[in-house]
Amino acid sequence: MQKDLNFINLIRDRHSIRNYTQYTLTDSDRAQILETVSGAVPLDDGIHLDWKIADAAPMGGSGLLYAECGTSDEELVEYGYRGEQSVLGLTAEGWGTCWYGMAHMPGSPCSIVFGKPGTPGVRSAVLGALSRGHTRKSLEQLVTGGIPADSSPLVRTIVESARLAPSAINRQSWSFEVVSDAQIVIKGDTARFPDLGICLANAMVTARQLAGKATVSRLSEGTYSIAW
Numbered sequence: 001m002q003k004d005l006n007f008i009n010l011i012r013d014r015h016s017i018r019n020y021t022q023y024t025l026t027d028s029d030r031a032q033i034l035e036t037v038s039g040a041v042p043l044d045d046g047i048h049l050d051w052k053i054a055d056a057a058p059m060g061g062s063g064l065l066y067a068e069c070g071t072s073d074e075e076l077v078e079y080g081y082r083g084e085q086s087v088l089g090l091t092a093e094g095w096g097t098c099w100y101g102m103a104h105m106p107g108s109p110c111s112i113v114f115g116k117p118g119t120p121g122v123r124s125a126v127l128g129a130l131s132r133g134h135t136r137k138s139l140e141q142l143v144t145g146g147i148p149a150d151s152s153p154l155v156r157t158i159v160e161s162a163r164l165a166p167s168a169i170n171r172q173s174w175s176f177e178v179v180s181d182a183q184i185v186i187k188g189d190t191a192r193f194p195d196l197g198i199c200l201a202n203a204m205v206t207a208r209q210l211a212g213k214a215t216v217s218r219l220s221e222g223t224y225s226i227a228w
């Protein structure tokens with residue numbers, strides 16, 4: 001994953017695309033996409049994820065990105081963590097994306113639809129509204145104990161990126177805690193979806209962009225520290 005991308009802008013501009021222009025992937029598209037995906041930084045490099053592209057994609061997308069993945073909380077977090085870095089990389093390359101949980105590829109918890117964004121139609125507007133894609137919980141709702149008034153602006157930017165992470169049915173089942181000007185803790189639900197890993201990826205790439213480095217550590221099931 002290219003470190004010099006403007007992840008903060010990518011996170012703010014990204015939204016799920018549910019309407020695509022018909023486009024058949026070329027071999028060079030596939031190679032480039034798999035290269036982008038392989039650049040994602042692992043959280044636990046002991047977890048192997050072999051990402052593949054399936055041609056049959058819902059919503060008129062050009063492809064479906066997925067990997068076989070175990071069902072432990074750590075594997076699910078890893079899936080979201082690497083998958084969301086891929087989503088941001090693909091967004092930077094002009095692809096539209098949408099995490100997709102309605103249908104599963106064998107052995108995979110969910111997948112990522114991608115393709116050339118089309119003109120939004122009624123169907124995508126309805127699906128977007130049903131999944132409440134345009135509403136987010138406020139920082140006040142998400143940050144336990146609030147953000148201290150004298151916190152560095154960097155803290156607020158990192159937490160804001162975490163807040164904007166996509167989640168299944170827009171559940172946003174996570175909470176944040178500001179530990180210091182160089183550390184936050186993110187807690188989330190690891191039961192069924194890779195949402196927590198997705199949120200951690202947004203925070204990590206933002207911390208890395210602003211501070212030049214970021215360390216994500218698992219404190220316990222569903223609780224992670226991000227330090228920079």
Ligand SMILES: Cc1cc2nc3c(=O)[nH]c(=O)nc-3n(C[C@H](O)[C@H](O)[C@H](O)COP(=O)(O)O)c2cc1C
Binds near residue numbers: 016018101167194195
């Ligand atoms: C794990 C996961 C599964 C999702 N599954 C679907 C899905 O099956 N169908 C769909 O239309 N959107 C799906 N979404 C997209 C969410 O509805 C969307 O991310 C959320 O509403 C926030 O909107 P945004 O991505 O535009 O910011 C999924 C998102 C995640 C993270």
